[in-house]
Amino acid sequence: MSGVVAQAYAAGLNIGDLDYGQETDLLDFTVEARFIYDDTRQEPVLNNVRAYLSKNTGASPMSVTATHPSTASFDCASFYGDSAMLLSLSELVAAFAGPGGVFGVPPFNNTLYQKYGLACVNGYSTSGMVSIPMSFTQPTTTDIHNQTTYAATSDTQTWAKNFFNDMWAFLQYRGLTGNNVMFGETNPVDNAGCDQWTEAQAAAVVAGYLESSLYTQRNSGVAMRPWHDLRDYCTPSPNTINPPF
Numbered sequence: 001m002s003g004v005v006a007q008a009y010a011a012g013l014n015i016g017d018l019d020y021g022q023e024t025d026l027l028d029f030t031v032e033a034r035f036i037y038d039d040t041r042q043e044p045v046l047n048n049v050r051a052y053l054s055k056n057t058g059a060s061p062m063s064v065t066a067t068h069p070s071t072a073s074f075d076c077a078s079f080y081g082d083s084a085m086l087l088s089l090s091e092l093v094a095a096f097a098g099p100g101g102v103f104g105v106p107p108f109n110n111t112l113y114q115k116y117g118l119a120c121v122n123g124y125s126t127s128g129m130v131s132i133p134m135s136f137t138q139p140t141t142t143d144i145h146n147q148t149t150y151a152a153t154s155d156t157q158t159w160a161k162n163f164f165n166d167m168w169a170f171l172q173y174r175g176l177t178g179n180n181v182m183f184g185e186t187n188p189v190d191n192a193g194c195d196q197w198t199e200a201q202a203a204a205v206v207a208g209y210l211e212s213s214l215y216t217q218r219n220s221g222v223a224m225r226p227w228h229d230l231r232d233y234c235t236p237s238p239n240t241i242n243p244p245f
Contacts, residue, residue, distance in 0.1 A: 001020070001049050001052055002052040005018070005052055005053050016141075016180070017062055017139075017140075017141040017143070017180065017182070018049070018062070019184075020035055020046070020049055021035045023067050023145065024067055025067065025088065026088070026091040026092060026094075026095055026104070027087060027091055027103070027104065027105060027106075027119075028105070030103065030104045030130050033095050033103070033130075033132060036096065036132060036136060037132045037133070037134060037136075039132075039133070044134060044136070046096075046136050047136065050062065062139045062140045062141055067088030067089070067092075067144055067145060073116060073150075074112070074115075074116035074118060075118070075162060075166065076109075076118055076120035076121070077120065077121050078090055078106070078108070078118075078119060078120070078121055079106035079107060079108065079119070079121050079124070080093075080094065080106070081173065082166070082170045082173060082174075083166035083169065083170065084108075084118040084119050084120050085118065085163060085166055086144065086166055086167065086170050087118075087119055089142065089144055089170060090170075091103040091104075093138065093174055094131075095131075095132055096132075096135065096136040096137070096138050096139075097131075097135055098131065098132050098133065098136065099131055099132075099133060099134075099135070100131065101131055101132070101135075102126045102129035102130065102131050103129060103131070104128060104129040104130050105128060105129070106119065106121075106126075106129065107121070107122050107123040107124060107125050107126075108120055108121060108122050109121070109122040110122075138174070138176060139179070140178070140179055140180065141179055141180045141181075141182060142167075142170075142171065142176060142179045142180070142181050142182070143181075143182040143183075143184055144167075144182075144183065144184070145183070145184050145185040146163060146183050146185070146186060147185055147186075153200045153201060153203070153204040154204070156201055156204035156205060156208070157204040157205070157207045157208040157211075158208065159208065160204065160205045160206075160207070160208025160209055160212070161208035161209070161211045161212045163208075163212075164208065164209050164212035164213070164214040164215065165212045165213050165214065167181065167212075167214050168212065168213040168214040168217055168218075169213075171214075177217075177218065179221070180221045180222075180223070181214070181221060181222045181223070182222075182223050182224075182225070183222075183223070183224045183225065184225050185225065186205065186224040186225055186226055205224075209222075209224075
């Protein structure tokens, strides 16, 4: 990682944030917390990576992860008090918190999970959950993937507004309203056929965002990255987002 950031700096590139673990899943694979703290060597890995970034580029020593929320046809609270759609972010905050910040599989409603794919809160037992023996400063960028769409653009707009509202509530609850917010793999497409970008779906996501509290309360420091999967034979390449680009 030190070599990567050093080469970026040598090439004259600025690093705004660093994704040290693509789609980290601390719910099902708690071993991935070793990217933060390696308990086999008592090594504060995250702090080391942050130091590499700051030393080699002069950039703010921050590292973030990106994870998928679940489907958004339903919403509920998670064990952590956030929306269950943002469970991956809640788990990450808990891991950074160190002692007392438990992560892993929380108590949740299995019936609702099977139906909607969301781990809705169901009791407060932390049996089987784990924690890191030291705490880490929360990152200054919050990064998550969002890929849910619907056949009707009105449903997509409603989902988007709800999702972005939940993100603002998360930032408020966690005291992270000053963070930059990245939505990696923003994917407003019509999945009824193939994975094709449609202008109507993209417009619906934007409309939902503009109606959300995330926009009305801060309207800056938010980035959305379109997602393009070259492995899908249905997807044209290069993809047309806004003709003629």
